[in-house]
Amino acid sequence: MSEVEFEPQSPRLFIPNFLSLNECRELEFIHKSSSTVGYRPIVFSTTLSHLIATNSSHFIIPFIPIRERLKDKLEEFFKCEYELFIEFTGLISWSRGASIGWHSDDNRPYLKQRHFSEVCYLNTYGPDFSGGLFHFQDGEPKSIVPKAVNILTDVLMYTADDHNIHSVDEITEGERLTLALWFSRDGSHDEDMKLISLLSRHLLHDNMADSYLPLPASSNMYWFSKDQASNYQFGFNICWARLHVLGYDIYISQDSSCESDVSESLLKPVRLVRENELLDQEFVNIMHALQVFC
Structure with a gap:
């Protein structure tokens, strides 16, 4: 299936078969090895800063080529004449009972720097989880049915403003896993600069100076x-x-x-x-x- 672009008033792009299943499984392994509780006990998250803080910075390596491909595709689709910065990267899994109502991704004062969103589906509706469907309030497609089967998996891109208000149904069985990225036009929110700063502090730390292996997390x-x-x-x-x-x-x-x-x-x-x-x-x-x- 080819890319599916939707009407200008709700700018969004659905790309089937964008990530390889091997990439999905590698990210799933990292998440299951390193995740911690998210905004409530039934949601788990793995952020890049969390991996550095727990001396697992080697786990960041598989994210790098994926993030670059996603950024390039986003800039191409939205015809960006300016550089975009990745504001946040995270693996997020929702267990039974988790859901989120209608919202835009910039709907809080501290989120106004988010201009674009990407969701990469790392597992499949039906075999891996039930419920958890993504819905847009207006426009097409109304709903996204995640899949990560055979060789490749799907990606959804959209603006983070109120042109793309969306929700996610409650998970009724299993666990829904996604790679979520947000992008900003504001360089002061560049995630990479923050990660470089964190890595520098860890590499200069006395306990890390003579070791190339990650230390056990607390x-x-x-x-x-x-x-x-x-x-x-x-x-x-x-x-x-x-x-x-x-x-x-x-x-x-x-x-x-x-x-x-x-x-x-x-x-x-x-x-x-x-x-x-x-x-x-x-x-x-x-x-x-x-x-x-x-």
Whole structure:
């Protein structure tokens, strides 16, 4: 299928088959390995600044060619006679219960620097999740059905203003994963300059000077309290939360109860439990379980 351009009053472009499935799977791996809780417990996010802050800056490398291709296509479609700057890049996954109502992407005073939006769908409506359809309030297409099947996957580009008010239905099953980018005409919001500054500070840090390997992230970053996890009776590790969404619990071999100190799951071997069945495979830690099993 070729590119689909829509009417000028609602400038938007839908591009089927833009990203390779291998690129999608690589980004999915990074997200499952590194994500943290988003604006609420049922939304997870991985930002480039977050990867640097957790000593995982090597994970930024796969984003670079994808971001450049998306930026070039956006500038071409909108016939930009000025340079655009990437304002934000993030992997965002929504679990069951997540949704967002009608809005434009510049609908807050602190978001007015956002002029264009791009959404890359990294998994498929139906096999991977139910609900979660993207709808425009006006114009065509009315709805976008995400797919990432066979070899390639889809991208949607549109202006971030009120010409493209949109919503996303509630997720009813599974997890919806996207790569979201926003672009600005204002160079002071250039994400790359901020990332270079963060990288420079980390590379100059004494603890990093003699090492080429990422250091383990603090266990605190993977934890959110029971007040943030309103649907559960106790606070829990965010990695455990990802497994919980998929229907698994964890068992720490050295301790019959992982709930007493879930942060130990970052340091000790774990096994997975589904309903009443203890699975045979033992993982080095909970991060290993996320990377290999999920």
